[in-house]
Amino acid sequence: MDATVLTSAPRASFHHQARRRLLAGLILLLVLVVLMVYALGQGSYPLPPMMVLEALAGGPAATDPAAHVIWSIRLPRLLAALLAGMSLALAGAVMQSVLRNPLASPMTLGVSQGAAFGATCAIVLLGAGELNRLGPETVVVEQPYLVVGAALVGGLCTAAAILLIALLRQLRPEALVLAGIALGAFSSAGTMLVQYFASDTQAAATLFWTFGDLGKAGWREVGWLALVLAPLLVLLTRTGWQLNAMAWGEDSARALGVAVARLRLTVLAAGAVLAAVSTAFLGVIGFVGLIAPHLVRLIIGVDHRYLLPYAALAGAIVLLGADTLGRLIIAPVVLPVGAVTAMLGAPLLLVLLLRRGGR
Amino acid sequence: MLRIEALSIGHGGRTLLRGLELELPAGALLAVLGPNGAGKSTLIRTLAQLHPPQGGRVQLDGTPLDRLERSARARQVAYLPQQSRPAAVTVYEAVLLGRVPHLRWQAGEGDLALVDDILDHLGLAALAARRCTELSGGELQKVLIGRALAQDPRLLLLDEPVNHLDLANRLEVLALVQRTARERDLVTLVVLHDLNLALRFADRFLLLDGDGGHRTGDMTALTPEQIEQAYRVAVVRGELAGHPLFVPI
Structure with missing residues (x-):
């Protein structure tokens, strides 16, 4: 009798929920791995999954063409998609949570456009590079670090402006998205103005930042993205309980011992860094x-201890899927991934909205 | 034991309460009364350290509350805001959230056992897996009280916990608060609009008049004159079916 009483204790439902969430995480991970192997095999030099795995196991030093294609061309692009997808999704998840607005994201807060504006300024005003159409993929950015640095500054300045507005005017967090949209529009207009006065080759180079493209990614970019993402993923996931408390309102969270203002500031800053870095490189x-x-x-609910790492996984899947689609759909032409995500994302968002009945 | 000394509170330059002196033993339930805008919520928020006082000291079991670090304070003081928009989490998760000030990273078996106990105590065990967004107002209020209890506090601050509940739920929730305060030896402050509910469940009252003044005493000592002075409504005190009550005249 007491055994049945124990298993039917309320906590049984909690354990059951935890198991279902772990299972959902494993499924996400499995989908990602399958997608990775598939994506590595696709392209103008197709490889069956077994050869992909062999080339991966053989290491970067192997000299056969499969190893070259995998290790020098496809793997850095794939890892960049993975890391950028994780960074952007994580940034979006925490922005939505601390601003309590389902529309918050690096784009709607203007951080991405700010970064593109920064890169454009560096290319045109500081003469950091130009695009020479010698071949299909010849980009000459003479000072890549200047461009990336300027993009970072642009993205972080936008985030700082939003935070400053929030601190000075005590804006309701929900209203901050409006400030973000205004700043994003400002950055986009600035980008257009600077492009208008640029030479043709410079304008072509700036285009690479106004629509995202994973073709820019090499091992160096992958390294930087990973270096930024890893600590911030841990830091943000550790705030899971506090973000759960924030979901009930600021006073409830404060009463539970959460330093609301500090949490909002650090989490938004971390999200801005993630978004700015991936925009700066890609x-x-x-x-x-x-x-x-x-x-x-939709899959696991709003427990941030799971939501944040899983959103990162889902972001990797979405971006890698979009990039693979963009590489294959009218091959050999490779579509910029930024356009593909928008084409896929807009209808998906509408479906979500309709399914949730407008809530 | 809650000890309040010379506490003054205000809002936007206006002083709402001047020089409050109050001692409340563990297990006592104090009803905070007064007209709209008299500062009842501000007082509760001040005690929860969510609003800075204009002056004075508040001690809980001899410790000044404003000296406590955030998590330590959240282990001593639980506060229920006037309105809570439910999050889309289960009842169990919502109550478990009260353990946050006690947690590092994972909820241990001890935390889960405590939440089980609380859900049983509140009669919510059957709803453990239900989403909070699907609860009725009375159920949600009980869940929030459950979260406050999961904090394992010494001081319980409830801001209008029964305001938008129906009659049955008002009685049930307040009976629950009363029983819990006594069983767990909590100092409990409840903001109430309904004087008759206060008469029924509270041990003591604190009546704010909105001009900085206040009256306090045993619930049985609350007089129609004090009420008329604070609310500007004439009332008489009577008794019906063994329950004292105030009726406006």
Whole structure:
């Protein structure tokens, strides 16, 4: 008798829920791995899954063509998609939570556009590079670090402006998205103005930042993205309980011992860094940061201890899927991934909205 | 034991309460009364350290509350805001959230056992897996009280916990608060609009008049004159079916 009483204790439902969430995480991970192997095999030099795995196991030093294609061309692009997808989705998830607005994302807060504006300024005004159409993929950015640095500054300045507005005017967090939209529009207009006065080759180079493209990614970019993402993923996931408390309102969270203002500031800053870094290296990629967290909420609910890492996984899946689609759909032409995510993301968002009955 | 000394509170330059002196033993339930805008919520928020006082000291079991670090304070003081928009989490998760000030990273078996106990105590065990967004107002209020209890506090601050509940739920929730305060030896402050509910469930009252003044005493000592002075409504005190009550005239 007491055994049945114990298993039917309320906590049984909690354990059951935890198991279902772990299972959902494993499924997400499995989908990602399958997608990775598939994506590595696709392209102008197709490889069956077994050869992909062999080339991966053989290491980067192997000399056969499969190893070269995998290790020098496809793997850095794939890892960049993975890391940028994770960064943007994580940024979107935490922005949505601390601003309590389901529309918050790196794009709607203007952080991505700010980064693109920064890169454009560096290319045109500081003469950091130009695009020479010698071949299909010849980009000459003479000072890549200047461009990336300027993009970072642009993205972080936008985030700082939003935070400053929030602190000075005591704006309701919900209203901050409006400030973000205004700043994003300002950055976009600035980008257009600077492009208008640029030479043709410079304008072509700036285009690479106004629509995101994973073709820019090499091992160096992958390294930087990973270096930024890893600590912030841990830091943000550790705030899971506090973000759960925030879901009930600021006073409830404060009463539970959460330093609300500090949490909002650090989490938004971390999200801005994630979004700015991936935009700085790869250009503006929209909708991943908006869609991926919503997908995960549909699957596992709003417990941030799971939501944040799972949103990162979902972001990786969405961006890698979009990039693979963009590489294959009218091959050999490779579509910029930023355009593909927007084309896929907009209808997906509408479906989500309709399914949730407008809530 | 809650000890309040020379506490003054205000809102936007206006002083709502001047020089409050109050001692409340553990297990006592104090009804905070007064007209709209008299500062009842501000007082509760001040005690929860969510609003800075204009002056004075508040001690709980000899410890000044404003000296406590956030989590330590949240282990001593639980506060229920006037309105809570439910999050889309289960009842169990919502109550478990009260353990946050006690947690590092994972909820241990001890935390889960405590939540089980509380859900049983509140009669919510059957709803454990239900989403809070699907609860009725009375159920949600009980869940929030459950979260406050999960904090394992010494001081319980409830801001209008029964305001938008129907009659049955008002009686049930307040009976629950009363029983819990006594069983767990909590100092409990409840903001109430309904004087007759206060008469029924509270041990003591604190009546704010909105001009900085206040009256306090045993619930049985609350007089029609004090009420008329604070609310500007004439009342008489009577008794019906063994329950004292005030009726406006």
